[in-house]
Amino acid sequence: MRSGPAAVLAAAALALLPATASARTAYPDPLPLTGQQIIHDPTVHQLPNGRYVAYSTGGILGARLSTDLTHWTDAGNAFTTPPAWWYDYNSTADPWAPDLTYRDGRYWLYYAVSSWGTNRSAIGVATSPTGLPGTWTDHGPAFTSEKTDTWNAIDPAVIRAGGRLWLAFGSYWSGIRMTELDPATGKALADAPVHHLATRPDAPYAVEGPSILHHGGYYYLFASYDACCAGVNSTYKIRVGRSKSVTGPYTDSTGTPMLNGGGDLLLSGHGRYAGPGGESTFRTRGKTWLAYHYYDATDGGTPKLGLNQLRWRAGRPVVK
Template identity: 75%
Template sequence: MALVPHAAQAATGYPDPRPITGQQIIHDPTVARLKSGGYVAYSTGGIIGARLSKDGRQWDDAGNAFAEPPSWWYEYNDTADPWAPDLSYRDGTYWLYYAVSSWGSNHSAIGVATSKSGRPGTWTDHGKVFTSERTDTFNAIDPAIVRADGRLWMSFGSYWTGIRMVELDPSTGKAEAGATVHHLATRPDAPYAVEGPYIVKHGRHYYLFASHDACCSGVNSTYKIKVGRSTSVTGPYTDSTGTPLLEGGGDLVLEGHGRYIGTGGQSVFRDKGEDWLAYHYYDAEDDGTPKLGLNVLRWTKNGWPVAR
């Protein structure tokens, strides 16, 4: 991506997102550079809302991933409203994971669809990957895929004691039968406000990014992005002080500053040898409208990510 980090720094030391034009409104973005050229971003909103860009600067509305909601979505949401997609590529196929649920409930499901091009309107849905019920202590939303040592894993979770992980069958993209539900991160006190995990490999470590505190309240949102790392994809994850993420640890990567309120719903993507952080923020100069934030991630000598 021909992206140049925005040099201006806020007084707090957190960087502003790089300037973009066109359709900036987005929530919970997942971004990728397509094999065919250009970029796509999918998000919460619509039937998995889509944006396309030729250069990563000008973004255009591209409709939705699906023309119609798969019928099974209505089991979890009266309006078939999907949340927090995750886009990945492996074995010549794009995989789009997403969640369907309703606010304040862990009667939730994660689904998956595939496409050869990754473009909106080309997706075939394959149904449920993993589910949670009201009797569970976790919430099956906010999926994110990572490969580790030849195996495929999905992190997920929101409140309900935090971030979890299950192993997937690479052939189907769905949870292994009887898969162990690993526990990766939580907060010390209810409501355990951590969600939206995303894991990337850098060097010998796996890095777990997660959104802490509250989203979805416009300029009153308190979302912030934190990170911890582990030499094993299933943890334990700790921050730079050694505090476990299972005990509320996490180094701040990005939080609200200036007009950019409630930074979170993040994902990470590679482009031309660099890691980029994609997230939404609530624009204090536009009535708290959620918009796309993009910042390059640099890595310190000690191996910690820093947004630039």
């Protein structure tokens, strides 16, 4: 759920971070927020009426609403009841890590259903005419993985590129992958190849939660590295690389491929803001924003929404 399998989150293994480029050594704090800030793995979108909606892990995909990006209110859940097929992948029908997009006159919500520590997983898809909680129609699995696969079908991120529709995904196992979707159904094309975008050289291959942004002729792959979901002990951090092609290869500012453990360090824990990750990006009013969760060290490690504007320096993103 932009969270890797618990069985492989060994502290010693997580310490094996390869030498990669670091974008900066000090980090700005996130935008000051008020209201309902508790969130995990956020995806944010501005609706036509100017309001912002955020969906996240927790509940039946918890929803938050805002008129100004700074004050957020609880808006219930995307779904009123879990679709029955979720129970095939999770005994409590617990969905993770949603991704919200708009195309062809509808809002599309992708999300993961799995169980902690296994790669028998599914990415589901739902549509809505408004993008608001309680209006979603579920369409079942869009892509799945089994224990015999070398990837894990969770943490979806959808992007249109070159007139085609693509799904990035992945958590641990072999890292970040990508496959092509049918634009009509929003589901994976039959027999479409699965491309490999990012991994690390050592087990447990602690990279997950992709998000892809197109800017200035490049595609930028953001991913969460290290350990999620341990409150103030979380070691999550966000790294990024870029490519001319949506399917890669993605490299950092030193030229190191993300398939070889590369990735510029974009955001890491600092001060009260522990373990930032589970990121996504969105654009509004001419600005590009990075949305993520962090664990608040002044509030018992409660996961909260982080928002930072993205700026560009020598063709690479930095947080403001």
